[in-house]
Amino acid sequence: xxxxxxxxxxxxxxxxxxxxxxxxxxxxxxxxxxxxxxxxxxxxxxxxxxxxxxxxxxxxxxxxxxxxxxxxxxxxxxxxxxxxxxxxxxxxxxxxxxxxxxxxxxxxxxxxxxxxxxxxxxxxxxxxxxxxxxxxxxxxxxxxxxxxxxxxxxxxxxxxxxxxxxxxxxxxxxxxxxxxxxxxxxxxxxxxxxxxxxxxxxxxxxxxxxxxxxxxxxxxxxxxxxxxxxxxxxxxxxxxxxxxxxxxxxxxxxxxxxxxxxxxxxxxxxxxxxxxx
Numbered sequence: 001x002x003x004x005x006x007x008x009x010x011x012x013x014x015x016x017x018x019x020x021x022x023x024x025x026x027x028x029x030x031x032x033x034x035x036x037x038x039x040x041x042x043x044x045x046x047x048x049x050x051x052x053x054x055x056x057x058x059x060x061x062x063x064x065x066x067x068x069x070x071x072x073x074x075x076x077x078x079x080x081x082x083x084x085x086x087x088x089x090x091x092x093x094x095x096x097x098x099x100x101x102x103x104x105x106x107x108x109x110x111x112x113x114x115x116x117x118x119x120x121x122x123x124x125x126x127x128x129x130x131x132x133x134x135x136x137x138x139x140x141x142x143x144x145x146x147x148x149x150x151x152x153x154x155x156x157x158x159x160x161x162x163x164x165x166x167x168x169x170x171x172x173x174x175x176x177x178x179x180x181x182x183x184x185x186x187x188x189x190x191x192x193x194x195x196x197x198x199x200x201x202x203x204x205x206x207x208x209x210x211x212x213x214x215x216x217x218x219x220x221x222x223x224x225x226x227x228x229x230x231x232x233x234x235x236x237x238x239x240x241x242x243x244x245x246x247x248x249x250x251x252x253x254x255x256x257x258x259x260x261x262x263x264x265x266x267x268x269x270x271x272x273x274x275x276x277x
Contacts, residue, residue, distance in 0.1 A: 005029040005072050006240070007065070009053055009113070010083025012039035014182030015132065018229035019080060019236055020048060026237065028078075031068045035083060055083060055109025056101070065116050078128040078240050079117050081110040084150070086188040088215055089196035090203050091145035098195035099146055106150035111157060118170065127170040130239050131158045132232070133248075135178045135255040139262050139270070142277055143211050162247055173239040176259075178252030179226040189215060210277070225254040 006023060010016035011032035020032040020043070033053035034040045043050040049071060051064035068076060084106040087098060114129055121127025136144060137151035155174065162172035192215065198207040235249040250256050261270055 003027075003029065004077040005031065005068070005075065006078040006080060007031045007033060007068050007076060007117075008080040008082060009033045009055070010035075011043060011048075011050070012036065014184065015177070015180060015229045015232045016080075016082045019082070019233045022230065022233040022237065023240075024048070026241075028240075029072070031071075033064055033083070053083070053113075055105045055113070058109075058112060061109060061113050061116065065113065069120065074120070075124050076117060076120050077126070078130065079114065080130045080132070080236065081113065082132040084132070084184075085191060086144065086147040086184050087191040087195060088143050088188055088211055089146070089192060089198070090143060090201065090206075093196050093198065093201045093203070094146055095195055098191075099149070102146045102150055102191075103153070106147075107153045107157070110154065114161070121170045122168060125169050128173065128240050128245070129161070129170065130173045130175060130236060133158065133174045133176050135176060135252070135258050138176065138255070139258045139274055142275060159247075171245050173245050174248045175232060175235055175239070176248055176250045176255050177232055178250075178254035178258075179223045180232060180252070181222060181226055181228050185215065225252050225257075227252050 004027070006028050008016050008020050008023075008030060011020045012034045016032070020030050024030045030048055032043045032048040032050045034043065034050060035052070035054045037052050040050040040052050051067045052060060053064035054060045085102065087094075087102050110131065117127070117129065131154055133154050134151040136148045137155035140148040158172060158174045162174075165172050198204060198212075201207065232251050235251050239245045239249055250259065261273060265273065
């Protein structure tokens with residue numbers, strides 16, 4: 001893999017950070033992008049090339065890709081769209097502007113970057129585009145309507161693109177990740193506090209008894225089925241390096257179980273199961 005290049009987004013921690021280190025160890029030239037310049041500086045100190053890329057800022061997307069292409073002489077072998085955030089809250093309490101904002105970062109920015117990368121890969125005659133989806137693109141979870149919606153959108157866009165790109169040398173792959181150790185819950189708190197007026201909600205008691213405890217708790221043990229980020233990196237490596245990558249890679253037992261449940265359970269039974277959270 002020596003000399004192959006990849007742009008990974010959302011590398012400040014968690015999945016992106018582990019993927020950057022894992023692929024660098026395998027000889028990939030890794031451009032480990034972050035939304036915040038302070039995180040980029042930290043990764044540069046660790047030996048990475050780290051452009052600042054904020055999916056909600058089209059100018060930063062263009063500047064980051066230009067920086068990558070300038071460094072490689074105009075080529076890019078792979079893109080891993082990973083950076084995203086969550087915004088907890090009941091659907092009835094979710095302002096429309098909040099939904100627009102999360103779609104800008106989790107969906108529209110991914111699509112923008114992907115469209116900019118495709119002409120590069122067409123010109124060089126090869127490429128891999130890997131999108132980090134979720135089990136919440138298969139089934140929904142209560143209190144996560146905004147994130148659910150973005151991941152279902154990611155599923156649809158990625159699957160459509162994969163089918164349309166069958167006549168090109170570009171492979172499009174979707175990772176279906178379940179619970180992975182990361183900071184996504186902690187990082188969702190500012191968005192929750194900005195947008196969700198839970199005290200005025202008819203569900204205020206449910207917020208206090210369920211969501212707030214889970215959101216703010218300092219967990220000492222992993223969730224059920226939770227795996228470390230290295231589990232995602234292992235599937236990413238196969239998606240990038242296999243001559244015939246799979247269309248989808250399931251990560252964690254929870255993803256397999258939910259895929260089976262949505263196929264075999266009646267609708268009401270599945271809703272009952274999902275309502276358990």
